[in-house]
Amino acid sequence: MAKIRIRETGEVVTETTFRTRNKKARPVLTAGISKERLDQLGADPVLNGAPANPTPPYEYSYESGVAQGEDGVWYTVNSVGPVFAEYTDDDGNVQTVDAQTTAYRARVDADAAASARSTRTKLLDECDWTQVNDSPLSNELKTTWATYREGLRNLPSASGWPHTHTLPEKPE
Numbered sequence: 270m271a272k273i274r275i276r277e278t279g280e281v282v283t284e285t286t287f288r289t290r291n292k293k294a295r296p297v298l299t300a301g302i303s304k305e306r307l308d309q310l311g312a313d314p315v316l317n318g319a320p321a322n323p324t325p326p327y328e329y330s331y332e333s334g335v336a337q338g339e340d341g342v343w344y345t346v347n348s349v350g351p352v353f354a355e356y357t358d359d360d361g362n363v364q365t366v367d368a369q370t371t372a373y374r375a376r377v378d379a380d381a382a383a384s385a386r387s388t389r390t391k392l393l394d395e396c397d398w399t400q401v402n403d404s405p406l407s408n409e410l411k412t413t414w415a416t417y418r419e420g421l422r423n424l425p426s427a428s429g430w431p432h433t434h435t436l437p438e439k440p441e
Contacts, residue, residue: 272315273307274335274343281315281335318344326381326432327351327374382431389421392436413440 271284282290284302291310307314321330333348353369399406399414406414420437427434 272335272345273302274313274315276311276313287312313343315343315345318346321347321349323349326377378431382425385424385431385434388436389424392439393418393421396439410440 272281273284273287274281275287287302294310304314315335318336323330328349329351330347331350332345334346335343336346338344351370351373353366353373355366356364358364396414396418398404399411400418404411417437417440424430424434424436429435
């Protein structure tokens, strides 16, 4: 959704909000408000700025504001997060940046592990039939499937778990 910067206040709003605030403006604002019309209403379009370069899985890109470029055009500013600051909680305990970072990373790891385990469980469930006694598979194929299933079960000890592990190759 397009963003618009109101010159008088410096406020940045969505196009929808801008239209709502200016619904009585004549001529009526139509889809794709022109730069000239925005200029008449004391506003400037805000274009998407350069993306930030986060390092996954612990960092992410977020929009942190707007800035005017050397070309006079307004652009979004993207930063890398998360951003922590030391503070004192309601119980009087100081929450350090390091403690917050450690807790955040543990939560990211736990969420990724839960998601990876869910995928692993689904894959195991889908091939349970290959290991039953009356399976139509040959002994050789049963062994191939058993090896695949063992690879799935061993994923939590695999290199890169839970963020960059590689799933074992599914037999055909």
